[in-house]
Structure formats: C-alpha cells, structure tokens
Amino acid sequence: MNQKVVLITGCSSGIGLALAVRLAKDEKKRFMVYATMRNLAKSEALVEAAGRTLGRTLEIKQLDVCDEKSIKACVDNLPMRSVDILISNAGMGMIGPIECQTIDEMKTVMDTNFFGLVRLLKEILPGMKKRKSGHIVVISSVMGIQGILFNDIYAASKFAVEGFCESLAVQALRFNLNISLIEPGPVITEFERKVFEEGVKIDLSKADKVTADMFTNIYLKNYNQIFQSLGQTPEDVAEHTFKMITMENPPFRHQTNSLYTPMTTLKYADPNGDLPIETFYKMVFEHDKVFNASLNFLKLLRWRSRKSFTLDKDKNAS
Numbered sequence: 103m104n105q106k107v108v109l110i111t112g113c114s115s116g117i118g119l120a121l122a123v124r125l126a127k128d129e130k131k132r133f134m135v136y137a138t139m140r141n142l143a144k145s146e147a148l149v150e151a152a153g154r155t156l157g158r159t160l161e162i163k164q165l166d167v168c169d170e171k172s173i174k175a176c177v178d179n180l181p182m183r184s185v186d187i188l189i190s191n192a193g194m195g196m197i198g199p200i201e202c203q204t205i206d207e208m209k210t211v212m213d214t215n216f217f218g219l220v221r222l223l224k225e226i227l228p229g230m231k232k233r234k235s236g237h238i239v240v241i242s243s244v245m246g247i248q249g250i251l252f253n254d255i256y257a258a259s260k261f262a263v264e265g266f267c268e269s270l271a272v273q274a275l276r277f278n279l280n281i282s283l284i285e286p287g288p289v290i291t292e293f294e295r296k297v298f299e300e301g302v303k304i305d306l307s308k309a310d311k312v313t314a315d316m317f318t319n320i321y322l323k324n325y326n327q328i329f330q331s332l333g334q335t336p337e338d339v340a341e342h343t344f345k346m347i348t349m350e351n352p353p354f355r356h357q358t359n360s361l362y363t364p365m366t367t368l369k370y371a372d373p374n375g376d377l378p379i380e381t382f383y384k385m386v387f388e389h390d391k392v393f394n395a396s397l398n399f400l401k402l403l404r405w406r407s408r409k410s411f412t413l414d415k416d417k418n419a420s
C-alpha cells in the first residue's frame with residue numbers, strides 16, 4: 103500500500119500532538135507520520151498518546167523551525183527526502199502592550215511563526231514541485247484574518263503567514279500542489295497557559311495607566327472566560343485538519359470554530375474595515391455586561407452538553 107509521508111512540526115503538545123496521533127491511528131493506515139519537536143526530552147506525552155502506532159505509523163524526530171540545519175538534517179533522514187503532506191504547526195503566542203515588549207521578543211515570535219514556515223518550505227517545496235504532488239497544511243489562526251486587542255505581534259506573524267501562503271498558492275497550482283490554511287479560534291492547549299502566565303508577569307511600568315488598566319482589567323480578566331466559552335480541544339482541531347487532508351479538493355482556508363465565525367465575518371462584511379474594529383470596541387467598552395453574559399451563557403450550554411454526554415456514556419456503560 104502507498105502510504106503518504108506526513109511531516110508535522112511542534113508535536114510535543116497541543117494541536118501538533120493530537121494531529122500526529124489522529125493521522126497515525128487512521129484505521130486505513132494511509133499515513134506514515136514523522137512527528138517532530140525541537141526538544142526530544144519533551145516526547146513523553148506523544149509517546150504515551152501514540153501507543154502501539156509508535157515505530158509503525160509514527161516516528162518521532164528532532165526539528166527546530168528556527169534552525170535551518172535541524173530542518174535539513176530531519177528531511178535528509180526521511181526516505182528519499184520525500185514529504186507528501188507538510189503540516190506547519192509549531193508556533194508561539196505573545197500578548198501585552200508593545201511598549202512593554204522588546205524588539206528581540208517580537209523577533210522570536212516572527213522567527214518561529216513566520217520564518218519557521220518559510221524555512222520548512224525552502225527545504226520541502228522543491229521536492230514537491232519536482233514530483234508535482236504535495237499538500238502544505240499550515241496551522242494559522244483566526245488572528246491571521248483579524249487582529250485582536252493586545253495580540254499585535256502574534257496577529258502580525260499570522261497575517262504574514264497568510265499573505266505568504268496566498269501569494270504562493272497561485273504558483274503551487276501550476277505544480278498541482280495544494281495549500282490549506284487552518285484557522286482555529288481559541289484552543290485549550292499549553293499555548294493558552296503559557297501566554298496567560300507570561301501575560302500576568304509583564305512589567306507594565308512602561309505603559310501608561312489607561313493601557314495598563316485595559317490590559318489587566320479587560321484583556322486578562324476576560325482571557326480565561328473566552329477560552330472556557332469559545333475554546334476548542336486540540337483533538338477537535340485535529341479532526342477538522344484530518345478532514346482537510348483527506349479531501350479530494352481541500353479549500354485554501356478553513357475556520358475550525360463555528361462559534362467564532364460571526365466575528366471574522368464582520369471583516370468580510372465591510373470593505374472599509376471599520377465594522378469589526380467598532381464592534382470589538384463596543385463589545386469590550388460599551389456592552390461589556392452583555393458580552394460577558396453571552397460568554398457565561400455559552401459556557402453554561404457547553405457545561406450542560408458535556409454533562410449530558412457523560413451521563414449518556416455512563417448509562418450506556420451500565
């Protein structure tokens with residue numbers, strides 16, 4: 103059987119881990135997954151989740167998207183240096199007022215989220231072009247479509263990813279290659295925890311009082327609530343991505359969270375661009391009580407559906 107070779111970056115946790123396992127456990131065994139991570143000492147969670155697929159349909163390799171040599175070494179070690187499906191997933195978040203962030207910190211985000219993808223493609227695209235076959239799947243974000251308060255640099259890195267892929271997609275078509283951007287909203291992973299923990303530690307003394315207050319009392323205060331109300335699981339995002347990979351004609355863009363699409367739709371609804379900005383402003387500063395009540399309501403609905411799912415499962419088991 104002709105198995106497709108899949109290379110995934112950032113598989114030590116979250117979406118990368120869930121996707122690697124989902125593909126490796128494909129019941130038709132259609133994929134040979136090379137699940138990569140920059141630090142192999144962090145492979146325990148993947149090893150456990152991969153179970154019996156390890157050494158069969160899944161192998162773990164070292165790859166740091168910020169290090170060209172590590173990418174080359176990893177690709178050189180693949181059978182015939184050939185990748186059928188590249189999943190560019192490795193990434194990091196960053197929140198806070200720009201006055202409190204250094205240019206070096208910002209460059210690390212761009213280097214990982216944007217240049218990480220560029221480095222991968224410089225190594226893998228020529229082979230795909232030669233074979234006239236391949237699928238490039240990029241874990242972007244809703245923030246690749248729409249900026250969010252205090253995510254200035256992260257959103258810029260994902261906009262860069264989207265602009266890059268949009269440009270490349272036309273050339274790719276000439277070589278029969280597919281490019282798909284996966285655009286999740288909030289996902290409950292290490293990303294959420296790391297970003298929040300870094301966020302609360304920020305020294306806000308370089309920001310003015312209004313900005314510091316907005317970050318602490320509006321953004322950080324709502325952060326956990328937003329993830330609890332709208333957040334998807336990494337397995338859910340992996341399932342959406344799996345569908346894109348197994349489709350005959352995968353779309354260029356795919357948003358994974360239907361609860362979030364009303365927000366991104368605002369962007370496409372107004373060519374002047376004011377509608378989403380004014381709506382976000384109103385949600386945060388003028389209708390914050392309605393916004394919070396809606397989030398609470400969503401959270402309650404999800405809690406109830408999870409509870410009835412658990413009860414049904416228990417009933418079926420007994």
Ligand SMILES: NC(=O)C1=CN([C@@H]2O[C@H](COP(=O)(O)OP(=O)(O)OC[C@H]3O[C@@H](n4cnc5c(N)ncnc54)[C@H](OP(=O)(O)O)[C@@H]3O)[C@@H](O)[C@H]2O)C=CC1
Nearest residue numbers: 112114115116117140166167192193243288289291292293
């Ligand atoms: N969680 C969310 O709300 C959302 C996330 N996304 C995107 O999804 C992708 C995956 O994030 P998610 O699973 O949520 O977060 P996690 O923090 O759980 O996973 C991120 C992964 O990227 C890896 N990584 C970071 N830097 C590098 C590097 N230089 N080279 C190789 N790997 C690296 C991390 O490795 P290590 O453990 O070593 O740090 C980790 O394995 C990211 O691109 C993110 O931007 C998009 C929308 C929403």
Ligand SMILES: CC1=C(/C=C/C(C)=C/C=C/C(C)=C/C=O)C(C)(C)CCC1
Nearest residue numbers: 243245250251287288324328382385386
């Ligand atoms: C919905 C919404 C908000 C927050 C959105 C968040 C926090 C989204 C996070 C998305 C992530 C983490 C994407 C990762 O790539 C705000 C700004 C409070 C304003 C009102 C509407």
